[in-house]
Structures are given as C-alpha cells and as structure tokens.
Amino acid sequence: MLELRDPSLLRQAALISGEWLVADKASGIAVDNPADGSLVGMVPPCGRSETQAAIDAAMAAWPDWRARTAGERCALVERWHALVLENADDLARIMTAEQGKPLAEAQGEIRYAATFIKWFAEEGRRVGARNVTSPERDRRILVLTEPVGPSAIITPWNFPAAMITRKCAPALAAGCPVIIKPSEFTPFSALAMAELALRAGIPAGLIHVLTGMPQEIGETFAASPDVRKLSFTGSTRVGSLLMRQCADTIKRISLELGGNAPLIVFEDADLDLAVKAAMVSKFRNSGQTCVCANRIFVQSSVHDEFAARLSAAVSALHAAPGFEAGATVGPLINAAAVTKVSEHVADALDRGGRLVASGSGREDGNFVRPVVITDAHADMRLASEETFGPVAPLFRFEDEAQAIAMANDTPYGLASYFYTRDLSRSFRVAEALEAGMVALNTGSIAMEVAPFGGVKASGLGREGGTAGIEEYLETKAFHIGGLELQEAQA
Numbered sequence: 001m002l003e004l005r006d007p008s009l010l011r012q013a014a015l016i017s018g019e020w021l022v023a024d025k026a027s028g029i030a031v032d033n034p035a036d037g038s039l040v041g042m043v044p045p046c047g048r049s050e051t052q053a054a055i056d057a058a059m060a061a062w063p064d065w066r067a068r069t070a071g072e073r074c075a076l077v078e079r080w081h082a083l084v085l086e087n088a089d090d091l092a093r094i095m096t097a098e099q100g101k102p103l104a105e106a107q108g109e110i111r112y113a114a115t116f117i118k119w120f121a122e123e124g125r126r127v128g129a130r131n132v133t134s135p136e137r138d139r140r141i142l143v144l145t146e147p148v149g150p151s152a153i154i155t156p157w158n159f160p161a162a163m164i165t166r167k168c169a170p171a172l173a174a175g176c177p178v179i180i181k182p183s184e185f186t187p188f189s190a191l192a193m194a195e196l197a198l199r200a201g202i203p204a205g206l207i208h209v210l211t212g213m214p215q216e217i218g219e220t221f222a223a224s225p226d227v228r229k230l231s232f233t234g235s236t237r238v239g240s241l242l243m244r245q246c247a248d249t250i251k252r253i254s255l256e257l258g259g260n261a262p263l264i265v266f267e268d269a270d271l272d273l274a275v276k277a278a279m280v281s282k283f284r285n286s287g288q289t290c291v292c293a294n295r296i297f298v299q300s301s302v303h304d305e306f307a308a309r310l311s312a313a314v315s316a317l318h319a320a321p322g323f324e325a326g327a328t329v330g331p332l333i334n335a336a337a338v339t340k341v342s343e344h345v346a347d348a349l350d351r352g353g354r355l356v357a358s359g360s361g362r363e364d365g366n367f368v369r370p371v372v373i374t375d376a377h378a379d380m381r382l383a384s385e386e387t388f389g390p391v392a393p394l395f396r397f398e399d400e401a402q403a404i405a406m407a408n409d410t411p412y413g414l415a416s417y418f419y420t421r422d423l424s425r426s427f428r429v430a431e432a433l434e435a436g437m438v439a440l441n442t443g444s445i446a447m448e449v450a451p452f453g454g455v456k457a458s459g460l461g462r463e464g465g466t467a468g469i470e471e472y473l474e475t476k477a478f479h480i481g482g483l484e485l486q487e488a489q490a
Contacts, residue, residue: 002097004090011191012041014211016050017057018204029184029212034100034331034366035321043187043211051179051220054208058150058177059226061205066147066175074124077173079200081117084110084165084193091161091192096322098186099160100330100366101285103322112446113161113193116464117169119448123469124173132477138485142478147175148252149228151472152221154181154214154242156234157333158288160189166452166463167231168197168207174472176229177206181218185333187211214238222246229253229472233290236412236457254461254471256290256453258386259414262407263293263443264429266400267301269419270441275309277443278392281417283317283370286329287390288337290458291415291437291445294387295376297395297403307374307394311357314392317370319361329359329390331366341368341389344382348373348393351380359390384410400425408434414454415445436462 004010012028013020021044023029028042044050065073084091092106099106132141151171155163160182168178182190187209194209210217221227222245229252232242236257246253263281265274281293298306320327332338349355357372370390376383382393397403407416416435420426430438436454437445446452451462461471 002093004093006087006090009087009090009192009195010041010094010188011195012043013191014044014046014050015191015194015207015209016054017208018198021046021050031098031185031187033097034333037365040097041188043184043191046210046212047216048220051210051217052224054179054210055150055220055224055226057205058179058208061203062147062150062177065177065203065206068175070125070127070173073175074121074173076201077117077124077169078121080197080202081114081121083196083200084114084117087192087196088114091189094188094192095160095186096330098188099157100322100333102327102330105285105330106322109159109162113165115448116162116165120169120173120469123170123466127174127469127473136481138481138483140480140483142480144476144478145473146476148472148474149176150226151176151178151229151231152181152227153178154218154221154230154232154234155183155190157183157185158285158290160186161193163233164190164193166468170463170469171229171472172202172206174469176472179208179210179221179227181210181214181221184211184213218242219245222251223249225249227251231461231471232256236459239459252471254453254463255459256461256463257414257457257459258412259290259292259454259458260294260384260386260410260412261291261415261417261435262433263296264403264407264416264418265296265298265302265306266403266418266420266422266425267299268421269302270421271302271306271309273441274306274419275313277417277419277441278310279313279443281443282392283314283329283390286332286368287370288333288388292388293392293417293443295383295395295407296392297397297406299403300396300398303394303396307356307372310392310394311372314357314359314370314372317359317390319359319363319367319369327361329361329370331362332368332389334366337388338366338368341387341391344385344387344389345371345373345391347381348376352377353380353393378406378409386412400429404429404432408432411457412454413456414458415439417443
C-alpha cells in the first residue's frame with residue numbers, strides 16, 4: 001500500500017534494548033490513516049514493565065556512551081543524519097499514511113528533521129570545559145559539562161519526525177540515552193527513525209521506542225529516579241500533570257506546550273508579504289501546529305484589503321488525501337479534532353463573524369476546508385482557545401497599544417508574529433509581546449540554529465540552537481586548591 005523502497009522501515013513493534021517487541025493482533029493498538037480510516041499497522045500496548053525494562057537498559061548503556069569522546073558519539077549521530085536523507089522518501093510516505101499531511105509537506109518535514117541531527121552532531125563536538133578566574137592565587141576553577149543521563153522523550157503526532165530529532169539528536173550527542181514515547185496516533189515515524197539510528201551504529205541500549213497509551217508509560221517515567229530528564233511536547237494540561245508527577249524525583253524537565261499565537265498586521269506592512277507569511281504560519285499541517293497564527297489582528301485602515309488578498313490565497317487551497325495530486329491541505333488527525341474546529345467556526349458565526357472565503361476539496365470524514373472569518377472578537381471561543389485547524393479569524397484594531405493588549409490577552413506565550421516597515425515600532429512591539437519567539441515580517445520561526453520554546457502557559461526550556469544541547473547537560477564546578485604557583489625567578 002505504501003510502496004516503500006525499504007518495507008522493513010515500517011516496524012509494527014516497540015523497540016527495547018535493540019529487540020523488537022512485535023505487535024500482537026489480539027492486543028495491539030491499531031494505527032489508522034486519518035484520510036480514509038484504513039489500517040496502517042499495529043503496535044504493542046507497552047506499559048509499566050516494558051517502560052522499566054527500557055529504563056534499566058538505558059542506565060546500563062549510559063556509562064560507556066558518556067565515556068566516549070564527543071567525536072566518537074557525534075560521528076554516529078552524523079551517520080544517522082545521512083541515513084535519514086537516504087531514506088527520506090520512505091520516511092515521508094510513512095508519515096503521510098499515519099499523520100495525513102500532504103506528501104510534499106511530509107518530505108519537507110523529513111528534510112527539516114534531518115537538520116537537527118546534523119546541527120547537534122556538530123554542536124556536540126563543541127561541548128567542553130571553561131576556565132573561571134579564581135579569586136585566590138593557589139586555586140583554579142574549571143566549569144565542566146556532563147550528560148544529564150537517561151532521558152524520557154514524549155512527542156506529539158503533528159510533527160512525528162521533527163519532534164524526535166529535535167529532542168533525541170542533542171541528547172545522544174551530549175551523551176544521554178533516550179527512551180521515546182511517540183504519540184499513539186503516529187508511532188511508525190519514530191520507529192523508522194530509531195531503526196535508522198541502529199543502522200547508523202548507535203548502540204542498542206541508547207535508543208528505545210515505547211508504543212501504546214501514554215498514562216502508564218508517563219507515570220513510570222516520572223516516578224523513576226533513573227530517568228534524569230523528561231522532555232515533552234504537547235498540551236498544557238498534560239504538561240502541567242507531568243510537571244507535578246516529576247516533582248518527587250526532582251528531575252530536569254523541558255515542556256513545549258500549547259499556544260495561541262497572534263499575528264499583527266500594521267497599516268504600513270507589506271500586505272503581500274504578510275499574506276504569504278500568514279498562509280505559511282496558519283495553514284501548514286492543516287493548521288495543526290502549536291505556533292500557528294491562531295488570531296490575526298489587522299489595523300482597520302488596511303483590514304479590508306488584507307482580508308481580500310488573504311481570501312484569494314485561501315480559496316486556492318485544496319483539501320484532499322495526502323497522497324493525492326494537488327492536495328495542499330490534508331485531513332485533521334481524528335474526529336475529535338474535526339468536532340473542535342467545527343464548533344469554533346459555528347460559535348464564531350453565531351456571534352457575528354462572517355465567513356468570507358473557503359478552500360475547495362473534501363469536506364467529509366476528517367477533512368475540513370480552510371476558511372477565513374472576519375469580524376472576529378474576544379467573546380468567540382477561537383479568541384481564547386487554540387483551534388488547531390485551518391481557520392483564519394481576522395480581528396480589527398485601531399492603534400499599536402490596542403494590538404499589543406489584544407495579542408497578550410492569553411495565558412499562552414509561545415510564538416508571535418507582526419508586520420511593519422517602521423524600525424522603531426519593530427523594537428517596541430518585539431519587546432512588548434509576551435512570547436518566547438517573535439517574528440518580524442516572516443511566518444517561519446522553527447529552525448535548527450535558533451532556540452524554540454515559550455513562556456507563561458506555553459512551557460519552559462528551549463530546543464534547537466546552542467540552548468538545545470544545554471538541556472541535556474549538567475554543570476559541575478571543579479575547584480582545584482593548594483596549588484604551588486609562585487612566579488618563576490629569573
């Protein structure tokens with residue numbers, strides 16, 4: 001069905017210490033294609049015992065891995081990068097089958113995912129000690145960095161490859177084993193990535209993939225003192241729960257949680273640029289991204305013109321299965337997602353919103369046509385809740401102060417976007433927006449060289465850039481005293 005060049009990349013199994021635990025038809029968890037409901041495959045329902053086995057194996061493998069030189073570790077990580085690119089077409093087809101995004105978009109995600117492996121393979125070689133000036137003549141101080149230890153990685157379904165590499169590549173390069181819990185909706189991308197990591201020569205005890213429902217696995221991660229780090233991308237509700245569960249073991253955590261990103265278009269903006277960027281930010285992955293432009297604020301003097309140009313662009317979008325030619329918007333992940341989007345649209349229209357544009361294509365099953373809604377206001381559900389779908393609501397504003405107030409009127413603080421040609425305004429607005437990432441005149445903020453993460457209810461910690469590998473390192477101050485350091489006599 002998938003027409004893979006290498007069918008062995010579709011692993012219907014969990015991975016524990018190099019052994020594949022094959023799915024059982026009677027007890028396995030079915031993974032369906034969201035475009036048509038067809039069965040992609042089955043995976044085992046791992047629980048506490050399988051999770052503990054993976055933790056034990058990771059602890060056993062850690063001493064040898066951390067003792068290797070950075071060059072030795074990173075050479076294997078770089079080999080993983082090469083294999084991902086060699087198998088990019090198969091990886092993209094697996095992703096489209098289980099997640100639904102158009103094939104071209106899935107291919108783009110695989111290339112994007114590979115950039116993190118390459119970056120951290122190089123960044124890992126630069127991790128090292130530094131000197132600190134001592135206040136005493138007979139003392140020297142070194143600041144050492146050491147791998148934090150076995151790391152639990154919990155990833156979402158919307159970017160099933162990139163979220164693996166953005167977390168696992170820095171962990172492995174830093175010297176940490178990883179135990180991955182992918183979403184039960186999209187486990188096969190993670191399993192294929194892990195298979196390629198094994199082929200690259202990364203030792204079996206360093207990478208594990210636990211499939212199944214999240215509760216038992218997450219609870220075991222949180223309770224284990226051997227899991228020294230937990231990295232989670234997902235909802236704020238679940239992130240808050242994990243944070244509480246990890247409190248007893250005082251483990252390092254990083255959380256990339258929900259968003260409600262504003263996109264502000266000022267009257268002096270380049271409207272064509274703003275529309276182009278809004279399309280990228282809003283409709284990528286059918287609007288199912290945490291950094292989507294969920295609320296679009298447009299200054300009154302340019303509102304109607306911007307709405308017309310955006311409507312023309314959205315009308316050209318076509319909802320269809322990801323493998324179908326011409327598909328630009330794939331299905332939503334499941335029926336619950338469709339229900340939420342439909343309720344947001346209905347609520348907006350009931351409260352005075354106007355539907356001014358719609359894309360073409362499928363409108364059944366998990367498909368939702370992209371739409372533009374004008375006359376949006378704060379009393380609508382889509383103003384305060386993350387829609388996670390292809391809905392672009394336009395809010396009017398009169399001046400800069402009002403735009404900032406509206407943008408910051410949310411408990412979330414992940415991403416913000418704005419468009420202006422005014423240099424002074426650029427700095428004022430960037431500094432006033434409450435977000436971990438701010439974009440001026442661009443709709444793209446996720447890349448391997450820059451830190452990614454949020455503030456407020458959007459989480460803590462950073463991924464990508466130099467900060468990404470620091471999340472997997474502990475800092476140790478090494479004081480060396482009693483040194484005989486008298487000046488040499490001529």
